[in-house]
Amino acid sequence: SKVNLTELITNIMDGFEPLFLSDGKILLDDLAKDVFVYGDSDRLNQVLVNILSNALKYTDEGDSVEVVLREKKKTAEIIIKDNGIGIEKKDIPYVFERFYRSDLSRNRSTGGKGIGLTITRSLVEAHQGTIEVESESGKGTTMTIILPLYTAPE
Numbered sequence: 001s002k003v004n005l006t007e008l009i010t011n012i013m014d015g016f017e018p019l020f021l022s023d024g025k026i027l028l029d030d031l032a033k034d035v036f037v038y039g040d041s042d043r044l045n046q047v048l049v050n051i052l053s054n055a056l057k058y059t060d061e062g063d064s065v066e067v068v069l070r071e072k073k074k075t076a077e078i079i080i081k082d083n084g085i086g087i088e089k090k091d092i093p094y095v096f097e098r099f100y101r102s103d104l105s106r107n108r109s110t111g112g113k114g115i116g117l118t119i120t121r122s123l124v125e126a127h128q129g130t131i132e133v134e135s136e137s138g139k140g141t142t143m144t145i146i147l148p149l150y151t152a153p154e
């Protein structure tokens with residue numbers, strides 16, 4: 001069905017805000033109004049929750065995370081950018097693989113199974129979308145999700 005991504009992201013961020021605050025982290029948003037896609041809101045919710053959970057887990061006190069939503073041509077573009085621990089170059093090709101966790105993330109007290117991004121990518125692809133990662137060790141990580149915009153049936 002028709003999903004208002006702006007509202008969906010706003011609600012998820014409202015849920016995450018206290019977690020960021022209590023860790024001394026900053027959560028920012030820049031969301032275009034009324035961006036609609038076609039899909040399953042529970043699954044799209046899961047996509048955002050997974051990415052924001054990573055952003056929370058792989059940043060330190062004083063770090064920030066920004067979520068941008070905008071329309072670009074016929075697509076909705078969601079960018080989640082953090083300035084956390086980043087991902088080493090050698091690990092980047094594998095982060096969407098099942099059970100893969102980088103050494104940097106293993107060394108942290110917060111655990112994980114290494115399946116969040118595997119699920120995330122299949123959910124995005126089930127919506128005819130793409131997800132890409134850009135990252136630099138020690139600098140931060142940017143996840144970009146592109147989904148087709150909702151178009152009214154003829």
Ligand code: ATP
Nearest residue numbers: 054058086095101102105112113114115116117141
């Ligand atoms: P799970 O999500 O299953 O609890 P996880 O967070 O370790 O565990 P994924 O979400 O699949 O697993 O992410 C895979 C790996 O990619 C992580 O272990 C981490 O090494 C790296 N990663 C993902 N997001 C980030 C990020 N924002 N910053 C740094 N590293 C990241």
Ligand code: MG
Nearest residue numbers: 054112116117
């Ligand atoms: Mg995860």
